[in-house]
Amino acid sequence: MMVNLLTPEKGMGHSNDVHSEPVQRESLTVSDGLVGDLVKLFKLLSDETRLRILYYLTQRNELQRSEHVALIDGDIALPATAAKLVETAVKRFGSIDALVNNAGIFFAKPFTQYTADDFRSLVSTNLDGFIHVTQRVIEHLLEQKRGGSVVSITASIADRPIAALSASVPMITKGGINAISRNLAMEYAKQGIRVNAVAPGVVDTPLLKGLPKDFLQSLSPMGQVGTTQDIAEAVLFLTEAPRVTGVVLNVDSGAHLGKW
Numbered sequence: 001m002m003v004n005l006l007t008p009e010k011g012m013g014h015s016n017d018v019h020s021e022p023v024q025r026e027s028l029t030v031s032d033g034l035v036g037d038l039v040k041l042f043k044l045l046s047d048e049t050r051l052r053i054l055y056y057l058t059q060r061n062e063l064q065r066s067e068h069v070a071l072i073d074g075d076i077a078l079p080a081t082a083a084k085l086v087e088t089a090v091k092r093f094g095s096i097d098a099l100v101n102n103a104g105i106f107f108a109k110p111f112t113q114y115t116a117d118d119f120r121s122l123v124s125t126n127l128d129g130f131i132h133v134t135q136r137v138i139e140h141l142l143e144q145k146r147g148g149s150v151v152s153i154t155a156s157i158a159d160r161p162i163a164a165l166s167a168s169v170p171m172i173t174k175g176g177i178n179a180i181s182r183n184l185a186m187e188y189a190k191q192g193i194r195v196n197a198v199a200p201g202v203v204d205t206p207l208l209k210g211l212p213k214d215f216l217q218s219l220s221p222m223g224q225v226g227t228t229q230d231i232a233e234a235v236l237f238l239t240e241a242p243r244v245t246g247v248v249l250n251v252d253s254g255a256h257l258g259k260w
Contacts, residue, residue: 076103076129086136098149098239099137101177103129106155108167119169126173130180138184138193147192149239150184152177153231156199156252162219174199178248185246194245196238200231201252221260222253
């Protein structure tokens with residue numbers, strides 16, 4: 001489950017005009033999840049931008065504690081975890097400039113085979129986690145009075161279903177995040193808080209392990225499986241673009257355009 005918080009180094013200057021400056025990229029908070037191996041991408045980006053990383057640890061310990069990395073444990077569905085995440089980021093790095101919500105689970109099967117437990121699990125991680133963390137972060141951004149960015153990871157098929165991939169129930173959560181992102185973008189536009197989403201298509205992550213490569217390629221008009229770098233670059237673009245808000249950016253090789 002990924003929840004990323006961009007936070008600047010203490011003592012750095014910021015513009016008082018919350019509408020004029022891109023987000024400072026000095027710290028990044030990461031929690032493992034739907035795009036799984038995205039963590040290694042942020043490691044690569046940290047070499048270029050001196051990112052600090054706060055990692056919400058679930059099952060894998062892919063990052064080691066250091067002066068640039070703080071690790072916390074918890075259930076993303078619980079409000080207490082969101083509070084701890086924000087508290088740790090502010091205490092360790094001074095403030096928060098941006099949030100990237102990537103806490104998520106996904107599993108595909110026919111609609112009639114989803115169970116009540118499946119639904120509760122999807123809502124708990126994908127929606128409860130989003131709401132708790134995003135509320136806490138936006139509260140902090142409002143207190144800072146210099147704007148900020150929220151980017152969430154959803155899915156291209158939330159708005160453009162693919163017949164070969166049955167995932168209707170998980171898309172309740174992903175489509176919901178697309179909708180709330182647009183609404184939050186309007187609600188907080190005057191405060192300079194931008195809210196966007198990245199909607200990946202097929203991405204090479206552990207969640208797709210075991211599926212035939214030719215099948216995955218068939219889900220893309222370009223016949224290609226996306227990479228975690230594709231998603232990371234889209235996230236960073238939206239995080240830093242000072243005039244972009246209320247956008248769902250499809251990173252799906254054109255699958256959102258329809259039949260191919």
